[in-house]
Amino acid sequence: MTILNILHFPDTKLRQKAELVEVFDEKLKILANDMLETMYDAKGIGLAAVQVNITKRLIVIDISEDRNNPLILINPVIKTTDEKIQFEEGCLSVPGFYEKVDRFNKIEYQAQDLSGNYFSNKAEGLLAVCVQHEIDHLDGKLFVDYLSQLKRERIAKKITKLESQGALPTRKNVPYSI
Ligand code: QAP
Ligand code: CO
Numbered sequence: 417m418t419i420l421n422i423l424h425f426p427d428t429k430l431r432q433k434a435e436l437v438e439v440f441d442e443k444l445k446i447l448a449n450d451m452l453e454t455m456y457d458a459k460g461i462g463l464a465a466v467q468v469n470i471t472k473r474l475i476v477i478d479i480s481e482d483r484n485n486p487l488i489l490i491n492p493v494i495k496t497t498d499e500k501i502q503f504e505e506g507c508l509s510v511p512g513f514y515e516k517v518d519r520f521n522k523i524e525y526q527a528q529d530l531s532g533n534y535f536s537n538k539a540e541g542l543l544a545v546c547v548q549h550e551i552d553h554l555d556g557k558l559f560v561d562y563l564s565q566l567k568r569e570r571i572a573k574k575i576t577k578l579e580s581q582g583a584l585p586t587r588k589n590v591p592y593s594i
Contacts, residue, residue: 417453424579462550463508476489500521513575525537
């Protein structure tokens with residue numbers, strides 16, 4: 417198990433578009449487990465592969481209190497949406513900042529599991545918002561993109577400063593190939 421390095425906004429690598437996963441092998445399982453370990457270590461509830469510089473359509477989520485209900489979504493797609501709500505979000509790639517974003521309260525999504533089998537599910541509230549937030553990452557989009565340019569630039573400046581001071585956690589891990 418390996419804890420991966422999480423990229424921080426405004427790193428342009430976070431703008432990479434992820435590609436469909438087509439090979440469901442042992443390496444994919446290892447990556448999913450490393451992403452879960454990385455998310456738990458960082459006390460997050462969701463992490464997308466793009467955030468650890470891997471451009472594959474893979475996300476991991478765990479919104480459970482006990483941190484024991486991992487959800488692995490490969491090639492996730494939102495099929496239906498319902499009413500919009502405002503939801504306060506954070507992001508492991510935007511540490512220390514939380515802002516309200518417009519999201520759908522209820523969704524139905526489709527994804528594949530680690531064996532490549534398709535499944536569909538409904539989600540509501542926090543889980544629904546988390547799936548939307550993580551799918552955005554796979555398209556190079558961040559929650560700060562929904563804020564004003566002024567807010568976004570202020571956040572970018574503050575994070576860049578913290579990073580230059582070595583005040584954010586970084587891990588120079590072995591680059592993955594998948
Ligand atoms: C996305 O975000 C999300 O600033 C997942 O210092 C967040 O796991 C979806 C985190 C909220 C819906 C609602 C952020 C941890 C974790 C921080 C996260 C921080 C430490 C964010
Ligand atoms: Co995020």
